């Protein structure tokens with residue numbers, strides 16, 4: 001990459017130098033030519049001023065040329081009819097051709113000054129001619145110097161320009177190398193660091209660089225790596241939870257199946273003769289199947305909640321009527337456990353799934369009944385506060401200590417396993433409650449004291465964040 005950057009840079013540099021060189025050579029050459037031409041004009045005017053047109057022009061011109069002018073230059077004096085009156089390079093002007101048709105002479109007679117470049121017929125060299133009308137208007141004084149084209153001047157300044165270009169080139173290449181380094185070195189370092197990636201390794205050590213675009217690469221890479229790592233950790237955690245859940249669920253199902261099988265075998269083999277015992281066995285079988293049904297229903301409920309099922313049907317749920325309905329279904333077990341149910345509800349409604357809300361409140365109410373004592377109470381309150389729905393389920397039952405409070409929302413966690421099972425508990429009720437609360441981006445708080453009772457407060461925002 002560095003080579004490619006350098007190569008392109010050098011090509012651009014050479015092109016720029018060539019273009020700017022060509023322009024400057026041309027303009028400098030042209031300026032020098034103009035400068036020479038005006039110098040020649042000044043000489044012509046001096047010569048014109050020095051000449052005595054009534055005397056011998058040839059003699060005067062030869063003397064002037066010899067004493068004051070450069071040997072390579074040539075002075076010619078042409079009369080208005082085109083005849084050459086004097087010439088510094090020719091002894092016998094009589095034999096010279098008429099000069100009236102020469103461009104610079106024509107121009108000088110017409111406009112006062114004239115110039116031309118061409119090969120001299122008299123001396124056979126390529127020349128620059130500059131001519132001016134004499135002050136008396138009867139002659140044209142012309143000066144000529146050897147000249148081919150603009151390049152004549154360029155050649156004289158070429159070494160200086162070449163040196164300048166060379167220095168500019170070397171300095172630019174050095175700067176280009178440094179510039180290419182400032183880009184390629186960090187990129188090399190970054191790609192080397194990224195090349196170290198091995199599996200989920202994320203401990204990159206990127207340097208800070210001068211250009212923010214380069215830092216963006218390293219920052220983004222680190223951010224992406226951290227996100228991937230967090231995602232992988234989350235997947236790992238979920239995988240573990242799922243595995244534990246399956247093994248717990250199979251274990252939980254195995255127990256009722258084993259006892260059902262035991263009772264069924266005893267009945268089948270005819271060991272039980274006594275009708276009362278038979279009845280008891282049938283009742284136990286029914287109870288165990290009831291437990292299994294509860295368990296399977298809870299497992300299905302959890303898996304549906306985990307899948308965040310799209311088919312959850314939302315409707316406006318009025319909490320008052322919902323509580324009445326829940327109390328009606330809870331009444332039989334409340335009577336069985338001799339627990340009183342109380343409710344206090346302000347008229348409030350929420351956009352939610354009625355089925356999920358029923359499940360949530362029902363689980364809390366039935367826990368309040370189950371983990372209570374005869375003569376105990378369960379109070380349910382619902383109200384609206386700060387744009388949120390509050391549902392509080394409180395009991396004066398057995399309560400639980402701090403350690404247990406922290407774990408009751410875990411799947412299959414039961415404080416008193418025997419008691420829970422006896423009452424058809426699955427250990428999944430509060431886990432389902434927590435899932436539903438999370439589905440609505442709400443929160444649940446538990447306060448409890450052993451022997452005094454428990455209080456669950458659920459807070460749900462009215463607008464579900466999807």
Ligand code: ADP
Pocket residue numbers: 363367368371395397398399400408409413414415416420421424425426427428429430431453454
């Ligand atoms: P379970 O099916 O056993 O009732 P839950 O998940 O609903 O499962 O509750 C987990 C455990 O939390 C219960 O086994 C019980 O020990 C305890 N628990 C739940 N609610 C109460 C309550 N209101 N009072 C006392 N203990 C409770």
